[in-house]
Amino acid sequence: MKPLKTYGFDNDIPAELGGRRTTAVYVYQAPVRIWHWLTAISVMVLAITGFFIGKPLPTLSGEASAHFLMGYIRFAHFAAAYVLAVGLIFRIYWAIVGNAYSRELFIVPVWDPQWWREFFYEVRWYMFMVRYPKKYVGHNPVGQFAMFCFFLCAVGMILSGFALYGEGLGEQSWAYRMFGWVISLVGGNSMTLHGLHRLGMWFTILFVMLHIYAAIREDIMSKQSMISTMVSGFRMFKS
Amino acid sequence: MQMESFYDVMRSQGVSRRSFLKFCSLTATSMGLGAGFVPQIAHALENQPRTPVIWLHGLECTCCSESFIRSAHPLAKDAILSMISLDYDDTIMAAAGHQAEAILDEITTKYKGNYIVAVEGNPPLNEDGMFCMPGGEPFVEKLKRVSKDASAIIAWGACASWGCVQAAKPNPTRATPVADVITDKPIIKVPGCPPIPEVMAAVITYMVTFGRIPPLDRQGRPKMFYGQRIHDKCYRRPHFDAGQFVEDWDDEGARKGYCLYKMGCKGPTTYNACSTVRWNDGVSFPIQSGHGCIGCSENGFWDKGSFYDRVVDINQFGIESNADKIGLTVAGAAGAAIVAHAAVSAIKSTALKRQDLKSLNDVQREETR
Numbered sequence: 365m366k367p368l369k370t371y372g373f374d375n376d377i378p379a380e381l382g383g384r385r386t387t388a389v390y391v392y393q394a395p396v397r398i399w400h401w402l403t404a405i406s407v408m409v410l411a412i413t414g415f416f417i418g419k420p421l422p423t424l425s426g427e428a429s430a431h432f433l434m435g436y437i438r439f440a441h442f443a444a445a446y447v448l449a450v451g452l453i454f455r456i457y458w459a460i461v462g463n464a465y466s467r468e469l470f471i472v473p474v475w476d477p478q479w480w481r482e483f484f485y486e487v488r489w490y491m492f493m494v495r496y497p498k499k500y501v502g503h504n505p506v507g508q509f510a511m512f513c514f515f516l517c518a519v520g521m522i523l524s525g526f527a528l529y530g531e532g533l534g535e536q537s538w539a540y541r542m543f544g545w546v547i548s549l550v551g552g553n554s555m556t557l558h559g560l561h562r563l564g565m566w567f568t569i570l571f572v573m574l575h576i577y578a579a580i581r582e583d584i585m586s587k588q589s590m591i592s593t594m595v596s597g598f599r600m601f602k603s
Numbered sequence: 604m605q606m607e608s609f610y611d612v613m614r615s616q617g618v619s620r621r622s623f624l625k626f627c628s629l630t631a632t633s634m635g636l637g638a639g640f641v642p643q644i645a646h647a648l649e650n651q652p653r654t655p656v657i658w659l660h661g662l663e664c665t666c667c668s669e670s671f672i673r674s675a676h677p678l679a680k681d682a683i684l685s686m687i688s689l690d691y692d693d694t695i696m697a698a699a700g701h702q703a704e705a706i707l708d709e710i711t712t713k714y715k716g717n718y719i720v721a722v723e724g725n726p727p728l729n730e731d732g733m734f735c736m737p738g739g740e741p742f743v744e745k746l747k748r749v750s751k752d753a754s755a756i757i758a759w760g761a762c763a764s765w766g767c768v769q770a771a772k773p774n775p776t777r778a779t780p781v782a783d784v785i786t787d788k789p790i791i792k793v794p795g796c797p798p799i800p801e802v803m804a805a806v807i808t809y810m811v812t813f814g815r816i817p818p819l820d821r822q823g824r825p826k827m828f829y830g831q832r833i834h835d836k837c838y839r840r841p842h843f844d845a846g847q848f849v850e851d852w853d854d855e856g857a858r859k860g861y862c863l864y865k866m867g868c869k870g871p872t873t874y875n876a877c878s879t880v881r882w883n884d885g886v887s888f889p890i891q892s893g894h895g896c897i898g899c900s901e902n903g904f905w906d907k908g909s910f911y912d913r914v915v916d917i918n919q920f921g922i923e924s925n926a927d928k929i930g931l932t933v934a935g936a937a938g939a940a941i942v943a944h945a946a947v948s949a950i951k952s953t954a955l956k957r958q959d960l961k962s963l964n965d966v967q968r969e970e971t972r
């Protein structure tokens with residue numbers, strides 16, 4: 365009898381992944397891991413500098429020529445923004461050439477009832493309603509969904525961010541030509557875009573809080589490695 | 604009959620040839636054109652038939668007209684005003700009543716397809732347009748009728764361009780920007796509350812001299828005056844980059860002329876020429892006088908939250924709250940939830956540990972067997 369198709373599994377590692385005795389599976393290829401940590405750093409820089417762009421630090425005294433604080437903060441924001449944007453383009457490319465797990469960030473099988481069943485199973489696990497979570501070589505469905513939301517949010521931040529950036533570079537600039545339409549889309553007054561961009565920062569912070577908490581907790585409680593997986597690429601299953 | 608040119612009109616208004624040439628060079632300068640364009644402008648004004656300008660007034664406060672007649676270059680003002688008042692402007696023309704309306708009919712038929720309509724204010728659409736009735740006719744009707752045979756429309760000020768205060772929430776009369784009512788003509792938006800007089804004069808001169816509309820940006824504004832933000836040319840910008848801000852209206856920074864960003868200056872999001880052309884004969888502009896820009900030339904600037912804040916309310920989702928209020932609430936709730944969840948997880952896992960260990964032993968026993 366052919367077993368029912370599942371995303372996760374319960375006890376031991378299925379035979380096709382190397383049999384019962386294998387406890388480590390190579391999941392995240394080096395480019396994915398490097399991308400992850402570069403993105404993590406750039407997003408933290410973006411959120412901190414972005415916060416202070418909207419609500420700047422207390423005034424510095426002395427001559428204006430002696431300081432360039434806002435200038436440096438904005439420079440750091442834009443530098444990290446380029447890292448985020450170029451990184452994301454690279455990550456999309458890697459989803460095409462990388463292994464199956466590299467595609468999970470972008471393709472969420474919402475059309476599959478089995479995926480939803482496992483999604484709600486995972487929700488029940490987070491709500492202490494089941495004893496053990498299923499094990500996943502890639503992302504668990506809830507995590508995958510959250511990561512997809514972050515991906516969408518990052519795209520939104522890049523579109524709105526480069527539109528604002530284009531305003532600074534001027535109307536002849538490549539950024540304004542390519543992304544200026546975002547300003548028209550929100551009604552033409554870029555104050556609105558500043559507000560939405562800032563709201564996006566808070567959404568990102570929300571994701572990062574839940575993401576880091578879940579990563580640490582799963583690492584301890586779900587009998588599979590998490591953080592070390594994002595470092596070494598190997599998923600360890602303990603049970 | 605030969606069509607009269609602008610030059611003919613100016614001469615008959617008592618403008619000397621010398622003054623006329625001065626006017627041409629002024630025009631070229633104000634539009635950022637080189638000296639080589641002066642003869643071109645003079646030639647056009649001497650030889651091309653005059654383009655009549657019809658100036659309509661809808662729901663407005665006349666601040667655009669007030670601004671316009673205070674143009675810093677008296678020559679430009681006199682010359683253009685004399686050209687325009689010849690045609691139709693119900694507020695400042697000599698004729699009145701039926702006589703005035705007869706002139707309007709005459710121009711629209713005689714110059715069919717060749718005249719410019721300059722609109723100050725906008726039409727309110729609620730109650731069939733009854734909130735604005737010049738000459739006993741809803742303004743929206745008049746606007747449509749007069750615009751039908753125009754070659755182009757100039758939308759003066761924030762009112763005609765975006766709606767301005769009469770269109771601010773909840774917009775009881777449904778005041779509507781000109782571009783939403785007239786959709787089949789080129790529309791040149793010259794926003795501002797009011798627009799800068801020199802900008803108005805230059806836009807209209809460009810159109811009548813070159814017989815075409817100036818290059819426009821994405822939102823339909825002439826690039827030459829709306830191509831940069833106040834912030835890009837603000838003389839306080841070095842203080843912005845340095846991180847030196849006015850924190851209070853009466854603090855040291857205010858006296859020293861620091862950047863007004865923290866007082867809510869909208870210069871970084873406002874496209875206008877104030878920081879270069881300035882106001883009142885180039886005397887000053889709001890930031891120079893110590894108050895932030897309120898963004899008067901931007902779409903919906905009345906509804907974008909406080910003039911005195913940078914992180915302002917967004918009402919995109921039907922709630923009036925700013926990003927930081929929403930964000931801090933959500934992040935705070937998430938933080939509390941994480942702490943609670945972590946505590947429950949710890950308690951649960953301790954309670955279950957023994958069972959877990961037992962099952963682990965089972966597994967080991969199985970494997971060694």
Ligand code: HEM
Pocket residue numbers: 407410411413414415417418419438441442445446448449518521522523524525526528529530532558559561562564565566568871913914
């Ligand atoms: C996760 C990603 C990002 C976060 C959390 C973030 C956060 C922020 C925040 C909070 C602000 C201040 C908004 C305000 O209150 O006015 C801001 C401004 C800005 N951001 Fe971002 N941002 C991100 C990505 C980007 C990207 C990809 C770009 C692209 C270049 C970008 C460009 C800008 C620009 C140009 C400004 C306005 C700067 C100014 O007004 O001087 N941002 N960002």
Ligand code: HEM
Pocket residue numbers: 396400403404405407408465466468469502503504507511514515572575576579580590591592593594
């Ligand atoms: C700004 C910070 C961060 C962002 C935006 C972020 C974003 C992401 C994204 C998008 C993925 C999916 C990766 C993929 O499929 O290619 C991911 C996975 C992961 N992240 Fe992060 N991350 C951040 C910080 C962190 C931190 C600080 C940790 C460690 C405590 C962490 C641990 C992990 C782990 C363990 C995974 C893999 C989860 C799994 O195997 O299912 N992340 N992260």
Ligand code: SF4
Pocket residue numbers: 833834835837838839840841843861862863864868869870871890895896
């Ligand atoms: S005062 Fe306003 S326009 Fe001038 S630098 Fe500061 S924020 Fe920009």
Ligand code: SF4
Pocket residue numbers: 795796833873874875877888889890895896897898899900
């Ligand atoms: S400085 Fe700003 S608010 Fe003031 S007139 Fe210029 S655009 Fe309008």
